[in-house]
Amino acid sequence: MTGDRLARALELAMRPTAEQQLTGADRARIAGVVLARVTAIAEAQASGQLPKRTLALAHVCIDPYEPDRTVWHNYCDLFRALESGYAALNIPRFTGKLFAGDRAIAEVWIPDWICNKLRAHAEAIERSAIGQNAIDQNAIERKAIAGCEGFRT
DSSP: OOHHHHHHHHHHHOBOOTTOOOOHHHHHHHHHHHHHHHHHHHHHHHHTSSOTTHHHHHHHOOOTTOTTOOHHHHHHHHHHHHHHOBGGGTBOOOOSSTTSOOHHHHHOBOOHHHHHHHHHHHHHHHHHHHHHHHHHHHHHHHHHHHHHHTTOO
């Protein structure tokens, strides 16, 4: 699913709390921020700034004693951990506004099936970034070898 299609699915699937009124613009903004956060997490995992499987962990740590707790709740907890840092899980504090507290995001509910699509999106980005890093590393090695061959007599 492309980023645009995923953002649109997010917009349509999110459910506001009873007190929350969401306009189309609110939904689009929330979807864009969530997608940007997931993309940033995937890129940070690929570059080693975050532990591998940080996002995937949100899908397996569901509390059986709190049946109303969903994957989305774990995503929100992860977003808060990235805002402030969480040493127990080796999650550094990310500076900037992307992970800053956002009441509108914290108050919506996003179904697990959308979170599964977000996870697949993140995994695709991570695979692409890792593949690109390998390509970049191979290019660097080829240039180094070519440079050394010039010194042969």
